Amino acid sequence: MNIEIGLNKKVRRAYGIDEIALVPGTRTLDYDLTNPSWSIGNVKREIPIIASAMDSVVDVDTAVELSELGALGVLNMEGIQTRYENPKEILSQISSVGKSEFVPLMQKIYSEPIKEDLIIKRINEIKEKGGIAALSGTPQAAIKFKETLVKSKIDLFFLQGTVVSTEHLGMDGKETLNIKSLCQSLKVPVIAGNCVTYEVADLLMKAGVAGLMVGIGPGAACTSRGVLGIGIPQATAISDCSSARDNYFEETGRYVPVIADGGIITGGDICKCLACGADAVMIGSPIAKSSSAPGNGFHWGMATPSPILPRGTRIEVGSTGSLERIIKGPALLDDGTHNLLGAIRTSMSTLGAKDIKEMQNVEIVIAPSLLTEGKVYQKAQQLGMGK
Numbered sequence: 001m002n003i004e005i006g007l008n009k010k011v012r013r014a015y016g017i018d019e020i021a022l023v024p025g026t027r028t029l030d031y032d033l034t035n036p037s038w039s040i041g042n043v044k045r046e047i048p049i050i051a052s053a054m055d056s057v058v059d060v061d062t063a064v065e066l067s068e069l070g071a072l073g074v075l076n077m078e079g080i081q082t083r084y085e086n087p088k089e090i091l092s093q094i095s096s097v098g099k100s101e102f103v104p105l106m107q108k109i110y111s112e113p114i115k116e117d118l119i120i121k122r123i124n125e126i127k128e129k130g131g132i133a134a135l136s137g138t139p140q141a142a143i144k145f146k147e148t149l150v151k152s153k154i155d156l157f158f159l160q161g162t163v164v165s166t167e168h169l170g171m172d173g174k175e176t177l178n179i180k181s182l183c184q185s186l187k188v189p190v191i192a193g194n195c196v197t198y199e200v201a202d203l204l205m206k207a208g209v210a211g212l213m214v215g216i217g218p219g220a221a222c223t224s225r226g227v228l229g230i231g232i233p234q235a236t237a238i239s240d241c242s243s244a245r246d247n248y249f250e251e252t253g254r255y256v257p258v259i260a261d262g263g264i265i266t267g268g269d270i271c272k273c274l275a276c277g278a279d280a281v282m283i284g285s286p287i288a289k290s291s292s293a294p295g296n297g298f299h300w301g302m303a304t305p306s307p308i309l310p311r312g313t314r315i316e317v318g319s320t321g322s323l324e325r326i327i328k329g330p331a332l333l334d335d336g337t338h339n340l341l342g343a344i345r346t347s348m349s350t351l352g353a354k355d356i357k358e359m360q361n362v363e364i365v366i367a368p369s370l371l372t373e374g375k376v377y378q379k380a381q382q383l384g385m386g387k
Contacts, residue, residue: 017264017273018234018278018371022275022347022363029348036341036355037279040257055077055081056299059294060081061129061292068325073131091295092195106300119148119152123197126381135156136159137160152224198360201214202247206248211259212256213260215260216237242258245257245258250375258277261282263287264286267336267342270283275360276360279360289318299315299317
């Protein structure tokens with residue numbers, strides 16, 4: 001339904017994941033009958049969770065541990081790990097400064113050049129320890145380091161920007177990225193994003209991407225929506241891009257998974273993203289809370305260090321448990337931030353969904369009071385869902 005916000009200006013209502021609820025149907029399942037596995041390219045994962053390519057979330061060790069757990073971690077090709085031989089010293093600096101010193105420090109730290117030999121070294125370290133080597137880079141980095149990636153042992157490449165399109169107009173004499181050419185030359189699956197519309201999702205799939213990242217600005221440490229005024233709430237964005245995915249599959253027979261990226265904190269958030277059409281989710285702050293996360297209890301946005309227009313901040317998330325406890329349990333917290341896999345499978349069991357594809361077809365209702373209805377005592381005492 002279009003709404004008129006002024007003369008000759010009609011807009012569409014969009015919904016966030018906090019505004020919807022999943023409806024149980026006529027069937028339930030035993031927990032052990034649920035299968036939330038998914039595939040991207042030739043990589044199959046048991047858990048539909050990807051850790052964001054943020055310096056506070058993924059380093060070599062967490063990438064390897066996530067691989068062992070059945071999930072996936074993406075390393076930031078333009079981050080601290082590829083700028084500094086000893087990134088732990090730099091990470092300690094970031095976690096020790098005050099709020100007013102933070103952005104200038106980040107701009108200084110990230111002014112250190114990215115080193116080609118460190119890109120190769122980090123990929124090799126992940127592979128030698130038995131992990132899946134997935135790296136993320138902006139279009140500019142993909143242009144600059146394409147030959148490095150071609151020669152490396154990388155398994156997956158995530159082409160990632162605040163917004164990625166197939167039609168970028170550049171200045172005369174300045175090279176722009178051809179996504180179709182990148183997909184063909186890398187010889188590994190290229191996952192691209194971020195996007196939020198049917199049209200862009202369709203164009204990216206036609207360019208040959210193996211996966212779509214959906215979401216602009218909902219991340220816990222991202223300030224793009226405030227700085228730029230850009231974004232679409234996640235429930236609507238995922239649904240629109242998933243429709244493009246389904247139609248593209250019907251036309252071509254090639255299935256391109258959709259990855260919901262941003263604004264996802266709890267197991268319930270993950271389940272709602274899957275029901276909107278996602279095949280997996282990319283999460284940052286929930287993983288940053290693990291005792292092994294490189295951020296030392298802090299989490300910051302990827303665009304925070306921008307020398308011209310920072311679009312992220314540092315938030316304190318603390319440390320609530322091991323990475324295994326957060327992903328697989330057993331949970332020690334009652335707020336949905338521990339045992340994310342258990343939450344997914346329990347929700348699937350309750351909704352009667354045997355796999356991700358059936359989860360994508362469950363009934364959804366608009367329910368803005370879902371998280372507050374009847375929770376007066378929890379909110380007053382800051383317990384459970386009232387934290």
